[in-house]
Every structure is written in structure tokens, then in C-alpha cells.
Amino acid sequence: MSRGRMEGRLALITGAADGIGAEIARRFAAEGAAVAVTGREGGRDRGERVAREIRAAGGRAEFLVLDVADPASVEAGVAAARDRLGGLDAVVTAAGVGWHPDQRRPSVVDLADDHWRYVLDVNLMGTFLVAQAAARSMVADGWPGTILTVASVSARKPSGGVYAVSKAAVWMLTRVLADELGPHGIRVNAVAPGYTDTKLLRERALATLGPGADEAALADWYRRAGELVPLRRVGRPSDVADAAVLLSGPGGAYVTGSLLHVDGGYASATAGG
């Protein structure tokens, strides 16, 4: 097992208080990166816990507030991370939402303007703002680096309404950035998780099951979701973290503008590959 594949790297991860973002933060740190674990003020407790766990394991990490839906917060958060870490050369945009908290139905036809805008603000504008600030930092320093976006199987499959719209756009944003930044030695790729055992999936399951769903009903929902997938199980955040290390580390040295599905075969079987 090759170790330290992120040795010496200076990483910023958005949405790192929970789920996939938190797991990527832990993995990058375990592979040797210094990590800015970022998230909204509301997630400070959980984000600080992630940073503490990393430090307890001998890694370098600290929590910084960065709300991707707020341009001023992105600017301040990226500047703070640059300042604390001494630069940036590995960025992961894991912050994302599935729907507006008040949104009742997934249909785009039924969607209120502000619910549409909320999902795009976080998933698409948020990814754009962070990637742009990170790219400017890397180009200004004259450093090579990597930017990894988190798309979704929904980037290729029209399910989930505005969520799918936002993730398809994130995928094209990734490709445009790969084209622009390739000559600077900056690689930009996307990872596309399928069903992954996160808070987002749990909330989606509970929303589908309706009030009063117990753990048994939830387990049954997960089992049925797994059956839709060739590998017959729901994925784990650690599966996505493995792909993040490949795409951000030396193993992905000639990979840019690529999307890697970490989905047990779901996109290949149901969404055109």
C-alpha cells in the first residue's frame, strides 16, 4: 500500500462537516495533506469535531467557516485557508443540497423560484465560486494543483428535479475549468456518487417513507435502493474518498475533465454510462 499520496498538499474541502466531505477530509489528512475543513456556521460543532479527530490521529486540520451560498463567505474562507495553510493546491467542493427545506415535491414544474434558486446557489454557484477562488490562488502562486467537484449520478439521469439540473451543470463546469486550467497544470475532475449512505440519503429516505418511519422501514428502503444497483448495495462515503485520493493524487496525474462514477454500476445500468 503506497502511503502519503497527499503528502505536502494543502487542501480545502467544502461541506466537510458531514458525510462525503468529512470522509474526504479524514482521508486526505491520513494521506498527508494539511486540511481546511470548511462548512457553514451552523455546522461548526460537527466540523470542529472532524478537525479534532484528524488532529488526534496525528494529522493537520482546522475548521474554517465557509458558506458556499454566500460570495463574501467564500472569499473570506478561501483567504483564511490560504493564510493558515500557506497556499492551496487540492480543493474538493463537497457542499451540496438535495432540495430546499420547504420544498414538498421534487417536480420542477411545481417548483417555486426561490426553491429552484436555493439549490442552484449552493450546488452550482457555490461550486463555481470556490473553484474560481481556488484556481485564482493556484495560478497566482504558479502552482499545479487539483480541483475535484462532487457531481452525482443525477448529472446523467433526470431524477431529482432541480438537483439533477444543478449536478449536470456542475459536470459541465468541471469540463470547462479543466480546459481552461489544464495549461496551468491544474487538473479538474468530478466524482459522481450514486446511492451513498449519508445524511442526505437518509433524509431523502425519510421524506419518501413519510412521518412515523422507523429504523426497520429505513433499513428496508436502503435494501431496496441497493437492489437497483449491479453491486447490490448502497455505497459508503469511504468509497467516494478512495476515488477522491485517486483523482487528486499522483495516480490521476494524466486525468482531467473526467467524471468517475462511484455508484456500484448504477449510472452504467440506468443512465447512459
Add this chain to the structure above:
Amino acid sequence: MRGLMEGRVALITGGATGIGAASARRLAAEGAAVLVTDLPSQRELADGVVAGIAAAGGRAAFAPLDVRDGAQVEDAFALATDRFGLPDAIVTAAGVDSHPDHGFSGNVLYDLPDDAMRFVLDVNLTGTYLVLRGAAQRLVAAGRPGTLVTLASAAAKKPKGGAYAVSKAAVWMLTRVLADELGPHGIRVNSIGPGYIDTPMLARRSTLTTADGGPADPEAWYERRASSVPLRRLGTPDEVASIVLFLSSDESSYVTGSILHPDGGLVSNEGGG
């Protein structure tokens, strides 16, 4: 330190040169026992790969294999099983870009003789199928998990190269069909779509006369290829072998039916992503 491929048995087609050879070395360095297969005419080069692996403390052997011949495929599996155990990590790197009598620049479909078309499909598509089928039948019968990695190409998504592009698009769909069929058995099937990689195959293409009949200028040819991709350089066989390792190891345990492009951004820009 345990390697990522410890306890695995790899069978690699086209293992004498280029991407196949780099993959053989890489999987062996991570602990796999490797059967390097290639045409009898490639024996000397293949022996060199095997000797290099042995010198580095790894385990490898050579078997002659023309992937178009089902009986030879059976023999190779028998030999690998006898020598190292049941192959559970397959890499199908054997491939041709054209019929030797017609050449890559003669790969114009509307004008292609039957035998030239059939030759490319026999090696690239049927050869890949025979090897994957041989592996899958044995793994399923033994109730064993495993990984199958096919070598497609950027040409699987970009319609340049006549018969070559047709064969590689078909390899990509073959990969997805098998991923769907074999997922429930715990066998993962993925593909790699390299772009311009510095291999003997590419070197041959660079020496062809130009489309308008002018003399070959390999240096200018390479320069044009390099400047056409976002990363502004050709890739190396080792950079493809990194992806082979990822897709063959447990680091990709939730990835199946996927294609990953070590191509410097070529497919994102010119092949639809």
C-alpha cells in the same frame, strides 16, 4: 507493508509492451502474481517484462496468447491457474489500431476491405470478450469476486480512427453489459479510455505519411497531439497503469461499469466527456 494486490492473480493480455507491460509491472509491484500474455512474436519483449518483475522481487510468467483464438485463451487460463491460482484480476490490453496491410491512415470505413474491418474487430472486441468470458465463467463457478479491466480508448467516444473507434466503442458497451451481469456475483468490470499515450502503437502512427501524402514528421505529429489536449502533453504508460491499479484494487470497491480517461482532458473537450 502490504501491497494493494496482495494475494491476487492477474492475467494481462498485450503485456509485452506499452500499457500492458506497465500494468503488469505495477500490479506485480503491489503484490499480484502476473501472467503476462502476448503474441509469440512478442516473446522476447514479454520475457523482459517478466524478468524485470522477478528482479524486483515479484512473481510473473509468460504465456503466448493470440486473443482471437478461444482455445489459446483456455490454455492461458489453465496455465495461470496451474502456476499461480485462479486469475481474479484481468487486464485486456491487447489491441490493434489497424490491419498491418492497411495502416491507421487507411482506416476509412467506407473504403475498408472486409478483412481489415474484421481483423480490428477480432482482436479488439472479440478478443476482449473471449478473455473476459473465460475469466467470468471461472470466477462465477468458483464463487469468487474479481475485477476485469478493459482498455477502451478516447476513440470509444470520439469518431476518429474508423474501425478502431467502432471496436473501442463496442468494448466500452461490452464492459457495461458485463458489469451489469456480473455485479451480483461481486465481479467488477470497468474500462479505461486513454488518450495520446507514449506507446509503440502511437510511435507507429507518428511515422505514417500525412493525409495529403507528404513525408512523416513524427516530432511535429507528437507536438500537435500534445498541444491539442488541456494538459499540453502526452501521457505515459505508467499514468495509465495507475488507473489499472485503482480499478483492480479494493480502492474502487464500489466502482463498476465505469470508464476513466487518462487523456489529459481529450475526451472532455472532443468526445462529449
